[in-house]
Amino acid sequence: MLTKITNVRVFDGERVVPSTTVIFDHPYIISIGENDDVPDGGQVIDGSGMTLLPGLIDSHVHTKIENLQLALQFGITTELEMMGHWTPEQRREIEERNDVADLRTAEFGLTAPGGHPSELHSKVGPPPGKPRGPPPSAGPGHKHPPARFVAPTASTPQEAVQFVKDRVADGADYIKIMIEEGSVLESPGLPLLPKETLAGAVTEAHRNGKLVVAHVLTADATLQAIEVGADGLAHLFLDQPHTTTVVESIASAGAFVTPCLVLNSSIMGKAPTAFASDERVRAKLSPPWIKTLNSSFNTFPEGKFQDCLDTVLALHKAGVDILAGTDVSVPVPELGGLAHGASVHHELQLLVEAGLSATEALRAATSVPARRFGLNDRGKVGKGLLADLVLVDGDPTTTITDSLNVRGVWRRGVKLEV
Template structure:
């Protein structure tokens, strides 16, 4: 692999903006920041552009084809929150620089018949996403109705390669299925405690304030969603802040649940050029299960959490290219999420941190999420300055995954 010198670009290093510096890439790593260009290096002129760390989507359901689509949008890592890409099952992905890297919870702990079974039409049987190539045993389905069952599943999930443990806390009310079987407090408490005892990061699916309270009472590390059933209160914001949890707002998902499509994003030629017909159709549709929700309330909650110092992580909950799972597309929706975060009142730099350094830190991905010497050369070069105009993240000039430049 030849040495690459990216010259003349403004650098957003995942935390702050730095003046134009030469960034040297060698053997898949960031070898040096600053200094002269070594003789024989391939030079990439970054004049008029900004160099960013590869983006991280902190909430997806994915497969190889979806990971390839994500990478075309500069998303170099996806964090799967229900699926098959556990450590025992992703060797074909980890070494493939034509697709985004992935980490996975495996399947979330939920009761039989609990979320997400209600999302699919009668007779629909979700299989692995297009392009999935599982090589291990069938996925472990950790259906739990008692504390003992939840505790027993934790070591099994770890043994099967789950990178973190997810718990579904959902009564179906937001999805239009009230009364859905859900984990009770004792089962959630026991499962979370056992996972943390074994050193695992814990994440909860929560779409309501009540579910959020349950997860925090159980000692959860992070919330995979932001509640959408009511406006925030100071008490709720303080509860989240004092618990030290991170939040993946998935504003794009909440918008889709409220019937707001991704059509405006799909109309952007920078997006349309990278989507096939199925993903375009999916992006132009919506979940539509919670039309009574108010996106303004969600945005106000995002701003209040940010102002309180809560760690926000960019995520989308994108999955299959199907209209009833619509409003979302791999890769593209991360950029949409960043735009929503800025609309909520975050600065562009704050929004960029949610998809880079903050997510890497909270998921202990110590080799990525920042532009620093010795880290993976997962990089995006974009025209313009997304630290002032967030939509400039879509002005892709070049993408590297482990120092390998994506052919576009």
């Protein structure tokens, strides 16, 4: 339905427009700042006292259809998955629906045999009916995993190159590499891929025009990811305070960072009970998700969360692009402190706590990830862009918690009915 929102404050992904008119229809924004009459059948919304935002982007998830539905209720119109398997049929289903968030995916992440995230199976178990043994090597000629959710691995540069080729053939939007030895996840000694193997994967990914995003949770892993040429870091290291060397290495490489502060807080045993008790959050979550959000990983309680906040601010001041992400996956308390959709708003609050302005935090969930991941049709409110929009009461550009005051969500111009 053609929709006209008048007298509304707009955060366009970069700046604030105090009061204007936005007209949109399925699937695009038609005009901004014009006062043309809406044709018969159109809807007019008085946006006085409200703010219109671009649809929010969660730059680190592990998801499925029902979670894409949940995310959309919180105004997250795109989820960027960093490990998971989707069939072509499932991808087409998502493209054809307006009641779920859009999806981009790395498909499987590159890891060593027995490497991360295989250790998490002890917490959530392997998929029903799937083998419990180590996954097979990708190997030359390997094109498809032998069973859904059983991730292929690699051991040599040649296998890593083939792994990337297979992901590209399977429709991966970007490539994920794992550098995780397990010390902050209560799994020290996890197998790691040699630098030359990681570098081979990065080179092949870039040859195919794909970004490379690295899983890193320690400072050493961070430096290694930068050394092999990763374009972005899917996490913020949490094992030590930042140093000038690490910050300058990331900044000079032009890499982005998705801190996933909500995850780091959870790993340090801090369950977000105050956030979970907010009725704007609870009202949209099922009991399993409420229980999960009130829990935590708690695998590195000796960590200092203030160090993480300080690191984010140092990176931001150094000019590093910061992206809002959560690493949310399934409603299991052992992987707790997170919930699809809701945790993006918590991440925005933590980015502000770290020292970003509310507007800078909102950019981290809109225009910045859109730019870094080449999503040129979203992340902003602009004529001709997708009408992925969120209308909220109040002004989250000054009071970030107002982002939870969701009054309306539109995916490609179609309003979500809940």
